[in-house]
Amino acid sequence: xxxxxxxxxxxxxxxxxxxxxxxxxxxxxxxxxxxxxxxxxxxxxxxxxxxxxxxxxxxxxxxxxxxxxxxxxxxxxxxxxxxxxxxxxxxxxxxxxxxxxxxxxxxxxxxxxxxxxxxxxxxxxxxxxxxxxxxxxxxxxxxxxxxxxxxxxxxxxxxxxxxxxxxxxxxxxxxxxxxxxxxxxxxxxxxxxxxxxxxxxxxxxxxxxxxxxxxxxxxxxxxxxxxxxxxxxxxxxxxxxxxxxxxxxxxxxxxxxxxxxxxxxxxxxxxxxxxxxxxxxxxxxxxxxxxxxxxxxxxxxxxxxxxxxxxxxxxxxxxxxxxxxxxxxxxxxxxxxxxxxxxxxxxxxxxxxxxxxxxxxxxxxxxxxxxxxxxxxxxxxxxxxxxxxxxxxxxxxxx
Amino acid sequence: xxxxxxxxxxxxxxxxxxxxxxxxxxxxxxxxxxxxxxxxxxxxxxxxxxxxxxxxxxxxxxxxxxxxxxxxxxxxxxxxxxxxxxxxxxxxxxxxxxxxxxxxxxxxxxxxxxxxxxxxxxxxxxxxxxxxxxxxxxxxxxxxxxxxxxxxxxxxxxxxxxxxxxxxxxxxxxxxxxxxxxxxxxxxxxxxxxxxxxxxxxxxxxxxxxxxxxxxxxxxxxxxxxxxxxxxxxxxxxxxxxxxxxxxxxxxxxxxxxxxxxxxx
Numbered sequence: 001x002x003x004x005x006x007x008x009x010x011x012x013x014x015x016x017x018x019x020x021x022x023x024x025x026x027x028x029x030x031x032x033x034x035x036x037x038x039x040x041x042x043x044x045x046x047x048x049x050x051x052x053x054x055x056x057x058x059x060x061x062x063x064x065x066x067x068x069x070x071x072x073x074x075x076x077x078x079x080x081x082x083x084x085x086x087x088x089x090x091x092x093x094x095x096x097x098x099x100x101x102x103x104x105x106x107x108x109x110x111x112x113x114x115x116x117x118x119x120x121x122x123x124x125x126x127x128x129x130x131x132x133x134x135x136x137x138x139x140x141x142x143x144x145x146x147x148x149x150x151x152x153x154x155x156x157x158x159x160x161x162x163x164x165x166x167x168x169x170x171x172x173x174x175x176x177x178x179x180x181x182x183x184x185x186x187x188x189x190x191x192x193x194x195x196x197x198x199x200x201x202x203x204x205x206x207x208x209x210x211x212x213x214x215x216x217x218x219x220x221x222x223x224x225x226x227x228x229x230x231x232x233x234x235x236x237x238x239x240x241x242x243x244x245x246x247x248x249x250x251x252x253x254x255x256x257x258x259x260x261x262x263x264x265x266x267x268x269x270x271x272x273x274x275x276x277x278x279x280x281x282x283x284x285x286x287x288x289x290x291x292x293x294x295x296x297x298x299x300x301x302x303x304x305x306x307x308x309x310x311x312x313x314x315x316x317x318x319x320x321x322x323x324x325x326x327x328x329x330x331x332x333x334x335x336x337x338x339x340x341x342x343x344x345x346x347x348x349x350x351x352x353x354x355x356x357x358x359x360x361x362x363x364x365x366x367x368x369x370x371x372x373x374x375x376x377x378x379x380x381x382x383x384x385x386x387x388x389x390x391x392x393x394x395x396x397x398x399x
Numbered sequence: 400x401x402x403x404x405x406x407x408x409x410x411x412x413x414x415x416x417x418x419x420x421x422x423x424x425x426x427x428x429x430x431x432x433x434x435x436x437x438x439x440x441x442x443x444x445x446x447x448x449x450x451x452x453x454x455x456x457x458x459x460x461x462x463x464x465x466x467x468x469x470x471x472x473x474x475x476x477x478x479x480x481x482x483x484x485x486x487x488x489x490x491x492x493x494x495x496x497x498x499x500x501x502x503x504x505x506x507x508x509x510x511x512x513x514x515x516x517x518x519x520x521x522x523x524x525x526x527x528x529x530x531x532x533x534x535x536x537x538x539x540x541x542x543x544x545x546x547x548x549x550x551x552x553x554x555x556x557x558x559x560x561x562x563x564x565x566x567x568x569x570x571x572x573x574x575x576x577x578x579x580x581x582x583x584x585x586x587x588x589x590x591x592x593x594x595x596x597x598x599x600x601x602x603x604x605x606x607x608x609x610x611x612x613x614x615x616x617x618x619x620x621x622x623x624x625x626x627x628x629x630x631x632x633x634x635x636x637x638x639x640x641x642x643x644x645x646x647x648x649x650x651x652x653x654x655x656x657x658x659x660x661x662x663x664x
Contacts, residue, residue: 165525167524172516176503176508176513176516183470184490184519185490232508
């Protein structure tokens with residue numbers, strides 16, 4: 001069943017939804033990366049909640065004009081306008097008043113959302129509003145998705161993606177170093193608004209599938225997950241797009257396998273599992289890698305300290321040091337150094353003496369900065385330099 | 400004839416002298432955060448081909464002057480010209496090294512990517528980085544001794560190394576005027592030497608260098624001109640003319656440590 005859904009063989013509606021969700025996910029992941037690295041993730045939450053009054057007002061306006069209140073392009077246009085007003089409110093409050101951005105976001109988010117809920121309630125009481133089903137915009141609803149809806153999502157997603165490609169350099173520059181960006185003539189405020197405008201477009205396009213409450217997850221989670229896998233902005237954007245797209249595809253397919261499974265929330269859960277895997281398993285930044293790295297580092301420190309103690313014939317008391325050294329064959333079970341252990345200990349002591357000499361010498365300032373108690377000096381200096389150090393070391397060793 | 404003599408003599412020259420050719424000239428510049436001006440009605444004409452230090456006490460508006468001159472902060476009043484023209488038309492001739500604190504160090508970007516940012520104007524929105532441009536970027540890293548770090552994430556560097564990468568980015572901009580905001584703040588001695596060597600190289604190539612500088616003891620050694628500021632302009636000229644005990648006293652008031660005074664004097 002799931003395999004059929006994933007390969008788009010589960011009927012017309014499921015296929016439309018899956019393709020739409022995939023495109024939306026790709027565009028949201030790529031756009032969201034710029035929000036995330038620019039530390040503007042929460043602004044998108046304000047934007048998405050600010051769509052709701054626009055949906056309500058557009059419905060009322062279309063009914064009053066004698067049209068169908070549920071006409072999707074009209075509703076999306078209304079949501080875009082009110083989200084834009086919300087965005088400008090946040091921008092104005094945080095730059096022109098004493099309000100910090102987080103407070104401005106909180107204020108705009110709750111006021112607009114509250115207003116939207118009031119409007120939806122009013123619409124419920126209107127004669128033509130009983131079947132409006134506008135509340136589906138809160139969490140998305142794909143049950144009645146039409147060909148036209150899918151086309152809007154696909155076209156909107158593709159347009160946003162194209163704009164992200166076009167604006168990637170100024171947006172990266174502003175997010176990384178706004179002052180430098182301004183000095184090269186980039187309009188920082190406009191670039192920022194353009195970035196938020198793209199997030200707004202994603203929100204509006206995603207209303208039908210994911211809904212306004214969860215769209216922020218689709219913008220941010222793929223970006224956060226992708227960050228674990230690369231230190232290069234271009235790659236993070238690409239990986240985030242891939243994770244977003246995969247989440248949309250798998251999520252939509254999963255929700256199609258059983259009736260009444262909500263598409264939007266399942267897409268978000270799939271994205272979250274990509275995040276969990278990235279958090280744990282990514283090389284470099286992942287949690288497991290960090291734990292392993294730390295354990296390896298600790299082991300090296302213990303062995304080095306143990307070797308230095310051996311060389312200076314001091315007793316070793318720490319259990320972990322003894323265990324590690326026994327396992328490495330450096331000491332016997334009774335704690336006496338093996339042949340290999342004695343040789344290694346002598347080398348460690350020599351290395352430490354060389355380091356001491358080097359660090360006392362101002363000419364070697366650059367190399368001395370690399371001292372970490374572990375790195376053998378042979379890996380940093382040439383054989384000639386080592387020989388020179390050893391010549392200075394000789395008299396000391398002799399005494 | 401008389402006029403040229405007067406200009407050479409340097410005493411009766413009008414305030415605007417040299418503004419047309421100056422790489423950077425500001426007039427009547429006032430910048431205010433809130434209702435207290437950080438920079439008040441400042442005139443400054445930076446000399447082409449010179450290394451000028453902008454010097455003054457903490458909060459005297461040194462960085463603000465630089466940022467306003469670059470259009471990073473919007474001045475309340477005043478005019479900025481760059482090589483005699485409005486700034487907007489001259490961006491390609493300017494390179495800027497901001498204070499290190501202005502950057503997010505966990506950003507997903509490698510050292511080489513940061514240097515390539517200096518080429519963004521040249522690349523435009525969609526242009527691909529060509530092999531020649533990559534060579535330029537690597538050569539800039541070479542000049543500051545950071546080539547071997549090209550593939551590191553920027554946050555893995557020490558403060559001094561980060562500053563050198565910023566300088567490499569400014570070099571990649573291929574500018575004629577280099578503006579630096581506290582380039583020596585919080586860097587190690589080796590980096591300070593490396594940076595000043597590059598700046599002197601730029602001067603030798605006829606470029607103009609203007610740097611906000613806080614360490615009075617190194618001013619005469621590093622720079623040939625000084626712009627002293629304490630919200631308003633205190634003095635401007637060669638180190639001998641402007642960096643005098645009287646001017647420093649005027650700029651710093653009682654805040655100047657005697658040790659620094661004796662070095663400066």
